[in-house]
Amino acid sequence: VNPVTGDAFLWISAVKIVVVFGLLLTLVAVWTLVERRGAGFIQNRLGPNRVGPEGLFQPVADGIKNFLKEETLPPFADRFLFVLAPMMAFTPALITFAVVPFAAPLPTPWGLVSTPIADLPIGFLYILAISSLGVYGVVLAGWASNNKYSLLGGLRGSAQLISYEVSMGLSAVAVLVLAGNITMNDIVERQQQSVWFVLPLFVAFCTFLVASFAETNRLPFDLPEAEAELIAGYHTEYSAMKFAMFYLAEYSNMITASALMVTLFFGGWDIPFTAWDNTPPWTVLKFAATFVAFWAKVLGFLFAYVWVRWTLPRFRFDQLMDLGWKVLLPIALAYVMVIAVAVWGLEAAGLRFGVGYALVLSVLSLALGGLLLWGLDRNRVIGGSASRQRERWRAQAARARGAA
Amino acid sequence: VAITVRTLSRPESESSYVRATLQGMALTFKHLLAKKWTMQYPEQTSGPDWTLSKRWRGTHRMAVDANGKAKCVACGLCPQICPANCIKLIPGEDEKGNRYPLVYEIDEFRCVFCGYCQEVCPEEAIHVGVHYENAEYSRDGFVYDLERLMRQPHEVSSLWDPSDPRGE
Numbered sequence: 001v002n003p004v005t006g007d008a009f010l011w012i013s014a015v016k017i018v019v020v021f022g023l024l025l026t027l028v029a030v031w032t033l034v035e036r037r038g039a040g041f042i043q044n045r046l047g048p049n050r051v052g053p054e055g056l057f058q059p060v061a062d063g064i065k066n067f068l069k070e071e072t073l074p075p076f077a078d079r080f081l082f083v084l085a086p087m088m089a090f091t092p093a094l095i096t097f098a099v100v101p102f103a104a105p106l107p108t109p110w111g112l113v114s115t116p117i118a119d120l121p122i123g124f125l126y127i128l129a130i131s132s133l134g135v136y137g138v139v140l141a142g143w144a145s146n147n148k149y150s151l152l153g154g155l156r157g158s159a160q161l162i163s164y165e166v167s168m169g170l171s172a173v174a175v176l177v178l179a180g181n182i183t184m185n186d187i188v189e190r191q192q193q194s195v196w197f198v199l200p201l202f203v204a205f206c207t208f209l210v211a212s213f214a215e216t217n218r219l220p221f222d223l224p225e226a227e228a229e230l231i232a233g234y235h236t237e238y239s240a241m242k243f244a245m246f247y248l249a250e251y252s253n254m255i256t257a258s259a260l261m262v263t264l265f266f267g268g269w270d271i272p273f274t275a276w277d278n279t280p281p282w283t284v285l286k287f288a289a290t291f292v293a294f295w296a297k298v299l300g301f302l303f304a305y306v307w308v309r310w311t312l313p314r315f316r317f318d319q320l321m322d323l324g325w326k327v328l329l330p331i332a333l334a335y336v337m338v339i340a341v342a343v344w345g346l347e348a349a350g351l352r353f354g355v356g357y358a359l360v361l362s363v364l365s366l367a368l369g370g371l372l373l374w375g376l377d378r379n380r381v382i383g384g385s386a387s388r389q390r391e392r393w394r395a396q397a398a399r400a401r402g403a404a
Numbered sequence: 405v406a407i408t409v410r411t412l413s414r415p416e417s418e419s420s421y422v423r424a425t426l427q428g429m430a431l432t433f434k435h436l437l438a439k440k441w442t443m444q445y446p447e448q449t450s451g452p453d454w455t456l457s458k459r460w461r462g463t464h465r466m467a468v469d470a471n472g473k474a475k476c477v478a479c480g481l482c483p484q485i486c487p488a489n490c491i492k493l494i495p496g497e498d499e500k501g502n503r504y505p506l507v508y509e510i511d512e513f514r515c516v517f518c519g520y521c522q523e524v525c526p527e528e529a530i531h532v533g534v535h536y537e538n539a540e541y542s543r544d545g546f547v548y549d550l551e552r553l554m555r556q557p558h559e560v561s562s563l564w565d566p567s568d569p570r571g572e
Binding site for chain 2: 038040041042043044045046307308310311312373376377
């Protein structure tokens with residue numbers, strides 16, 4: 001079956017956009033509820049369960065509320081940027097998903113439909129480029145609000161995103177080294193040929209996981225909105241739908257980040273332990289099965305977001321910067337070197353890419369990862385300024401003892 | 405960073421990020437599956453771990469005699485003792501010389517629910533009730549007249565008994 005071409009390509013793309021958009025927004029709505037009920041369950045409560053069966057219509061009620069509330073526009077705010085900021089946050093959050101393949105190709109009477117909306121040859125670069133655009137929404141919101149808390153939130157947001165973008169990109173470089181291509185479909189295909197990249201690139205997965213939590217501004221990295229310190233951070237001055245846009249952006253970012261982790265490290269739409277799902281001929285059944293497999297993995301990560309949020313306390317800002325620049329960045333950088341050297345060595349040894357090749361890397365990576373986690377566990381690597389101060393205090397105390 | 409935060413210096417061997425995080429995640433997951441303590445209020449008004457005490461002092465109730473008339477003899481003790489001055493009593497007398505309340509109103513907004521009215525009442529007519537659902541559509545609704553007080557269906561408070569301080 002040939003790929004779709006001509007007029008059919010245009011309207012099939014349109015259909016894909018509508019379907020994916022609807023799917024994302026529905027998942028966002030459901031996840032706002034899951035988050036609140038998850039919070040309740042973790043705190044031995046029930047959470048919102050009044051609107052509809054088990055609170056299922058709560059997101060609808062929230063939506064109606066946000067539509068009907070008054071749109072406030074503070075007199076001291078920069079009008080244009082204030083209105084622009086929510087759009088700047090919302091749009092990149094949604095369009096990032098465009099290149100993620102979420103199921104096996106679907107055969108239709110018009111040809112074979114590949115699942116990413118846009119099967120870009122530069123898929124991964126597109127994601128790096130667009131996902132970092134989201135920070136403009138945060139910064140502009142903070143700046144345009146003309147409110148010191150908002151501004152602090154915006155500044156923190158920009159500092160955080162710039163810091164973690166680097167380690168995120170670097171840890172993904174390891175994936176690209178192994179995949180040999182930046183097309184999302186090829187990355188998935190490579191994992192189907194060997195093993196999921198979470199094993200051969202375990203350390204990269206760890207850094208990517210941490211970085212993507214930071215990128216989505218979720219706890220323990222939610223410093224841009226840190227309720228306890230900054231009221232609501234960058235969206236303090238926002239109400240109604242403009243506030244809802246930030247909310248939607250946060251959850252869409254979560255979904256995209258989860259989808260990315262699944263695609264880069266957990267085989268995308270691959271069903272493990274079988275080659276049935278990733279070999280032609282493509283059927284509707286294969287499409288459905290891989291679709292379920294992909295979203296099951298994504299939901300797993302989304303649950304992890306909720307779970308972590310209600311477990312870990314927030315970092316202090318200097319700890320956040322320390323973790324980003326002094327821990328994650330060197331680790332990611334060193335790991336890219338290690339992987340590159342290992343791949344070079346394997347190629348030189350005449351090994352072809354495949355299961356054996358990946359297993360050698362897996363052993364290496366898991367050993368390195370174990371060492372790394374052990375090291376992190378022993379030494380207070382993210383101690384920040386306080387740990388440095390403590391060393392100074394200890395030195396002072398030692399000097400005082402020596403003098404006495 | 406200009407500001408430094410003084411932290412407790414824990415021994416390095418006790419400080420752990422990875423293990424502590426995993427322990428925390430395990431703990432929250434346990435709570436995710438654990439028993440939920442929420443009482444689903446409008447459907448469920450009491451549970452094994454939450455019931456109203458028999459000594460609860462809520463909105464009032466006037467006791468009624470066998471003829472369906474209020475037991476009150478309009479002696480005037482309750483408005484006298486009321487510390488919040490919330491009882492309005494205008495006594496009347498019928499042709500046989502029996503006193504009865506012409507007007508008996510309690511402003512539940514002023515009431516402090518001390519229960520003195522019940523304690524002082526020689527006829528055991530006015531009581532505070534074991535009851536807490538008092539919503540009204542208007543503020544006027546909180547001035548309970550005699551009719552309203554006689555109609556209240558809830559249980560009455562046992563108050564605190566000095567000879568049985570624990571309510572056993």
